[in-house]
Amino acid sequence: MKVVLSKRADAKLLEELKPDVVVIATGSKPLVPKIPGVENAVLADDVLAGRVSVGRRVVVVGGGLVGVETALHIATQGMEATIVEALPEIARDVEPASKLALLRPGGVLETHKVKVITNANVIEVRRNGVEVLIPPIERRFIEADTVVMAVGREPNIDSALIEGAKRVAKEVYIIGDAKAARKVIDAMHEGFFTGLKI
Secondary structure, X not given: OOOOOOXXXXXXXXXXXXXXXXXXXXXXXEOOOOOOOHHHOEEHHHHHOOOOOOOOEEEEEXXXXXXXXXXXXXXXXXXXXXXXXXXXXXXXXXXXXXXXXXXXXXXXXXXXXXXXXXXXXXXXXXXXXXXXXXXOOEEEEEEOOEEEEXXXXXXXXXXXXXXXXXXXXXXXXEOHHHOOOOXXXXXXXXXXXXXXXX
C-alpha cells in the first residue's frame, strides 16, 4: 500500500498510482444562491470557523440547521442576529427534541434574542442589509452590518477526477457529501458500508 499525503488528487495522480478501487469522498461546499449583490455577503462556514468577523447587527439568510447554529453563535457573542427564511418555519432539518428546545416559548432562540422572519425571500443583498419579498407583495429592507449566507450545501465534486478514476480503476465509489450534501451520520454509514464492500 502506498500513502500519498499533501497532494491534490487528480486524474494524473490516479494514472500514476493505477488503483484498483477509488473512493471519492471530497465533501461539500456552501451553496451560493444567485441573488443580486450576494458578493456583499459572507459564508456561514467562514463565520463559524472564525475566518471573518461580523458587525453588531447580523442577518443570517437561511433557517436550516447551519443558519440557526450561525445565528446562535453570533447572538451568544452579544451581537443582534436575525434569521431570514423563505419557508414557513425554521429548523426543519433539526431533530425534534433539539428543535423544541430552540423554538418553544422561552427556548434557546428567545433567550438569546434571535429574531426570526419566515416566508421571506431575499431579493437583494446590499452592504447594509437585505431586501426581502414577503408574499404576496410586501417588500421590506432589513438593516445589517453583516449578511451571512447559510442556504445549504452542494457536492464538492470534480468531474475530471471522476472521469480519470473511471479510466484507471475497476471500481469507483462516490460517498458522503460528494454524493449528496447531507448529515455526517450519512457519510459515516456510506464510508463503513463501502469499506465492507471493497
